[in-house]
Amino acid sequence: MNDLYGRSASIMESQQKLELFISCRGLANMDTFSKSDPFVIIYVKRNNQWSEMGRTEIIQDNLNPNFAKTFIIEYYFECQQPLKFVCNDDDGNGKFDFIGSAETTLANIAGARDQLVMLNLTNGQKKTGILVIRADQVRMINDKIIMQLSANNIPNTRFLPWHSTSPFFRLYRTRKDTNQQLLVYESEPIKSSLKPQWKRLDIQSQKLCNGDYHMPIRVEIWDYRSSGTHEHVCSTEFSVNELNGQQQAKKILFDQNKKQSGFLIFNEFKLIEKPSFMDYLQSGTQINLVAAIDFTASNQSPKNPSSLHYIDDSYHRLNQYQQALLAVGEILLNYDHDKKVPIFGFGCKPRLHNLNCTQTLHCFPLNGNPQDPEVYQLDGIMQAYNYAVRNVKFDGPTYFNPIIQESMKIAQSCKDMASSTYFVLFILTDGEIHDMKETIDSIVASSHLPLSIIIVGVGDADFNNMSILDDDDGNLHDSFGRRTQRDLVQFVPFNQFKSNPELLAKNVLQELPDQLVDYMLLVGKKPGPKNFINLGQFDIDQYSQQYGIQQQQQIMQPTQPLQSQSVPQQQFQNITPPSQYQQPPPYVQQQQGYSPQPQQFNQFPSQQPSVYPQQQSQQQQNFQPPNFQQQQQGYPPQSAAFQSKFVQGLANTNFLGQHITDAQQQQMNQQLPQFQYPPQEDNNQAGMQPQPNLYQQQKQPPPYVPNNPYGL
Numbered sequence: 001m002n003d004l005y006g007r008s009a010s011i012m013e014s015q016q017k018l019e020l021f022i023s024c025r026g027l028a029n030m031d032t033f034s035k036s037d038p039f040v041i042i043y044v045k046r047n048n049q050w051s052e053m054g055r056t057e058i059i060q061d062n063l064n065p066n067f068a069k070t071f072i073i074e075y076y077f078e079c080q081q082p083l084k085f086v087c088n089d090d091d092g093n094g095k096f097d098f099i100g101s102a103e104t105t106l107a108n109i110a111g112a113r114d115q116l117v118m119l120n121l122t123n124g125q126k127k128t129g130i131l132v133i134r135a136d137q138v139r140m141i142n143d144k145i146i147m148q149l150s151a152n153n154i155p156n157t158r159f160l161p162w163h164s165t166s167p168f169f170r171l172y173r174t175r176k177d178t179n180q181q182l183l184v185y186e187s188e189p190i191k192s193s194l195k196p197q198w199k200r201l202d203i204q205s206q207k208l209c210n211g212d213y214h215m216p217i218r219v220e221i222w223d224y225r226s227s228g229t230h231e232h233v234c235s236t237e238f239s240v241n242e243l244n245g246q247q248q249a250k251k252i253l254f255d256q257n258k259k260q261s262g263f264l265i266f267n268e269f270k271l272i273e274k275p276s277f278m279d280y281l282q283s284g285t286q287i288n289l290v291a292a293i294d295f296t297a298s299n300q301s302p303k304n305p306s307s308l309h310y311i312d313d314s315y316h317r318l319n320q321y322q323q324a325l326l327a328v329g330e331i332l333l334n335y336d337h338d339k340k341v342p343i344f345g346f347g348c349k350p351r352l353h354n355l356n357c358t359q360t361l362h363c364f365p366l367n368g369n370p371q372d373p374e375v376y377q378l379d380g381i382m383q384a385y386n387y388a389v390r391n392v393k394f395d396g397p398t399y400f401n402p403i404i405q406e407s408m409k410i411a412q413s414c415k416d417m418a419s420s421t422y423f424v425l426f427i428l429t430d431g432e433i434h435d436m437k438e439t440i441d442s443i444v445a446s447s448h449l450p451l452s453i454i455i456v457g458v459g460d461a462d463f464n465n466m467s468i469l470d471d472d473d474g475n476l477h478d479s480f481g482r483r484t485q486r487d488l489v490q491f492v493p494f495n496q497f498k499s500n501p502e503l504l505a506k507n508v509l510q511e512l513p514d515q516l517v518d519y520m521l522l523v524g525k526k527p528g529p530k531n532f533i534n535l536g537q538f539d540i541d542q543y544s545q546q547y548g549i550q551q552q553q554q555i556m557q558p559t560q561p562l563q564s565q566s567v568p569q570q571q572f573q574n575i576t577p578p579s580q581y582q583q584p585p586p587y588v589q590q591q592q593g594y595s596p597q598p599q600q601f602n603q604f605p606s607q608q609p610s611v612y613p614q615q616q617s618q619q620q621q622n623f624q625p626p627n628f629q630q631q632q633q634g635y636p637p638q639s640a641a642f643q644s645k646f647v648q649g650l651a652n653t654n655f656l657g658q659h660i661t662d663a664q665q666q667q668m669n670q671q672l673p674q675f676q677y678p679p680q681e682d683n684n685q686a687g688m689q690p691q692p693n694l695y696q697q698q699k700q701p702p703p704y705v706p707n708n709p710y711g712l
Contacts, residue, residue, distance in 0.1 A: 038059060070207070150267055216239055235253065326501075398432065454489075
């Protein structure tokens with residue numbers, strides 16, 4: 001079989017990865033009136049420290065659970081690779097009781113007979129159950145399978161006339177060498193139905209059959225019991241090759257006595273041969289971050305030490321918003337070619353230098369420039385946040401829809417221009433949203449746009465309703481009955497990973513590559529040809545303008561727990577109001593014939609005073625707007641005629657939609673007035689009518705912002 005691009009479908013086997021399947025038997029019961037609700041957390045040991053690798057799902061009321069979630073781990077023959085398994089009883093609201101733990105090594109699992117290990121779970125000296133670990137070699141393949149199942153005329157296992165079977169199904173794959181049945185999926189139960197129809201299942205072929213399309217997959221239908229003692233009803237088997245290409249397939253179900261017990265119907269079955277995430281990156285696709293930050297009153301005043309937005313000027317510890325921005329932003333910016341990020345705030349009344357509003361805004365640019373809300377690199381993100389948090393009045397309520405709508409406009413603009421750009425809207429919030437209906441409508445409408453939405457919940461609020469938005473099975477419906485065509489939302493509670501920035505970033509971003517590929521397949525976009533560069537004939541002068549030479553940035557690396565991270569010891573206590581500035585802003589300087597010394601704008605000064613230096617001479621005072629480093633890159637744009645990629649939709653076109661080359665763009669940039677901030681609307685060389693600006697107030701000089709990477 002060949003794939004979509006005519007390549008051989010030979011499967012790439014990786015002998016360096018193992019998939020772990022977890023089960024427990026005879027767990028100690030930690031609940032009084034019901035059975036335990038167990039889940040297992042896996043830890044790996046690196047540099048003599050345990051770090052969380054992941055956790056299974058929670059299984060209700062079951063002392064002998066078989067967990068459907070599996071874990072793929074790199075395997076090195078020459079290493080022990082210690083592992084720790086901790087089993088807990090979930091009590092809800094993030095609370096749990098410790099059941100027991102066990103330790104082993106990946107080498108022990110790989111070398112065991114049939115790669116199966118049984119370990120005693122212990123709580124101190126007390127044995128509290130048995131942990132069963134099975135390993136299977138991973139065969140790497142990108143294909144996925146979509147199926148939708150229903151059943152007809154299954155037996156009724158109940159005796160009461162007003163209550164019938166509540167069926168759910170399980171899928172098992174078979175290990176060829178041992179014929180072991182490995183649970184790979186368990187569906188939701190359908191209450192009291194002998195003709196159930198389950199929701200659509202989207203599963204990786206590696207997960208379902210490990211890339212073997214002739215492997216028999218066992219389907220078992222069970223009757224759900226709230227006590228956890230589910231009753232087997234009937235079963236059948238199928239293979240991917242057997243059903244692939246059929247419009248509708250029907251399989252006979254048999255009970256344990258081999259008696260016919262109804263039919264299993266495959267209403268939909270598709271094998272989709274997926275290109276990889278790297279295929280799209282190598283053909284020029286890039287990822288652009290769009291950030292949005294919650295400034296509602298529930299966060300409390302940033303001057304209050306208990307505030308989630310508290311700025312610690314004494315010990316320079318990062319708050320949760322700063323920690324999340326740092327952990328996620330530094331990874332996503334690796335895939336953004338120009339490192340420019342639109343950043344917004346919502347739920348407050350901004351008091352910014354050219355954006356001063358008496359009403360609550362639910363989508364406004366943190367840099368105070370409605371025409372161009374972008375900032376440059378991680379430094380710009382942190383500077384814009386630290387400037388805005390001191391110059392907004394917290395309010396409410398919490399609305400997501402305006403932010404999502406703004407991101408949809410950006411994504412739609414790029415899609416219309418056939419740009420190979422995929423957007424990630426990163427929302428940081430501290431509580432429940434108050435426009436759920438409108439938000440769901442916008443998410444469903446975003447299915448056909450190059451957009452993913454990542455939500456990180458900070459603080460201790462109840463985020464249960466966020467799971468409605470994070471619908472991995474594609475069953476989210478809007479108010480018109482339409483459902484999402486793909487998974488595009490990921491929600492992660494910050495407190496669960498706040499002591500481990502690496503694990504936070506992993507859980508936030510782990511679904512993003514698949515979401516990008518799913519979108520490309522949905523709109524029928526295949527990877528283009530790879531951009532091949534012969535390094536033997538690489539000409540620095542030829543490629544330097546396109547690729548640039550990246551300079552090393554002095555940014556913090558989250559090598560330690562986030563609570564203990566600090567920024568350079570600099571004070572930022574009192575910001576002088578704009579009216580007290582001794583030196584006019586750059587655009588006023590030009591009108592008055594003032595010309596700053598060129599060397600003042602070449603690089604960041606090595607040191608910056610902690611308060612506004614009124615004692616300095618006028619020529620020594622650098623008036624630096626927020627995200628001043630952008631202007632060293634010729635950014636922000638200096639004329640309304642040629643705005644940034646935000647207005648252009650990140651495509652290489654001008655305002656009139658005409659294609660322009662890099663050389664032409666460079667020539668136009670050289671003709672623009674230098675250090676004019678914010679852009680002048682009346683200097684419109686292209687003859688375009690200025691867009692109405694709902695945010696713009698009377699322009700005032702921007703406030704002084706100390707020049708260090710994080711604005712603290």
